[in-house]
Amino acid sequence: DGGITQSPKYLFRKEGQNVTLSCEQNLNHDAMYWYRQDPGQGLRLIYYSQIVNDFQKGDIAEGYSVSREKKESFPLTVTSAQKNPTAFYLCASTKIGVWTEAFFGQGTRLTVV
Amino acid sequence: ILNVEQSPQSLHVQEGDSTNFTCSFPSSNFYALHWYRWETAKSPEALFVMTLNGDEKKKGRISATLNTKEGYSYLYIKGSQPEDSATYLCAFDNAGNMLTFGGGTRLMVKP
Numbered sequence: 001d002g003g004i005t006q007s008p009k010y011l012f013r014k015e016g017q018n019v020t021l022s023c024e025q026n027l028n029h030d031a032m033y034w035y036r037q038d039p040g041q042g043l044r045l046i047y048y049s050q051i052v053n054d055f056q057k058g059d060i061a062e063g064y065s066v067s068r069e070k071k072e073s074f075p076l077t078v079t080s081a082q083k084n085p086t087a088f089y090l091c092a093s094t095k096i097g098v099w100t101e102a103f104f105g106q107g108t109r110l111t112v113v
Numbered sequence: 114i115l116n117v118e119q120s121p122q123s124l125h126v127q128e129g130d131s132t133n134f135t136c137s138f139p140s141s142n143f144y145a146l147h148w149y150r151w152e153t154a155k156s157p158e159a160l161f162v163m164t165l166n167g168d169e170k171k172k173g174r175i176s177a178t179l180n181t182k183e184g185y186s187y188l189y190i191k192g193s194q195p196e197d198s199a200t201y202l203c204a205f206d207n208a209g210n211m212l213t214f215g216g217g218t219r220l221m222v223k224p
Contacts, residue, residue: 042217090157
């Protein structure tokens with residue numbers, strides 16, 4: 001079955017460490033997105049990518065980095081520069097050029113300890 | 114930052130009540146407006162993708178309307194059931210394929 005897989009589901013990080021969240025899709029979608037959700041808030045866009053080897057900053061990109069070396073994969077690195085990384089992270093993908101919906105992973109809950 | 118707002122932020126209704134929520138979005142560079150339903154411990158799932166001014170879409174007891182000129186969409190649920198309890202998200206899709214979400218409306222339906 002096609003879909004998006006995020007891993008891990010839960011992640012604990014010590015302060016000062018970088019961590020990488022995985023997002024893989026086998027839907028042959030061109031665009032992939034990373035969102036962050038904080039308690040009581042909606043989804044805020046961190047980064048998005050429409051094509052391999054290209055990506056754009058979203059509204060809250062500071063302290064994060066991404067790569068898009070393969071169409072299927074869009075990993076997100078939460079760096080030590082991110083001041084408040086504890087949050088729920090959601091990856092999504094869509095086709096480009098047609099009016100279709102986004103598909104989402106199950107999310108990763110990151111906690112800084 | 115694109116401004117996509119949803120109201121109310123949360124809503125408690127009794128089983129059988131009908132209800133509606135609002136999503137407001139920029140009226141320029143419109144490409145599509147998405148509605149998603151997000152149940153606890155699950156991934157968001159698409160309800161509607163709306164593209165034309167005046168669009169009305171329906172799926173069972175849920176329907177949505179779209180006004181791109183004034184920048185708003187309404188989601189209606191007729192005869193709410195406990196299983197309708199979820200967070201309902203709208204997302205504005207601009208010409209650059211950047212999906213910007215609103216804060217969501219959290220609906221709780223009491224039996």
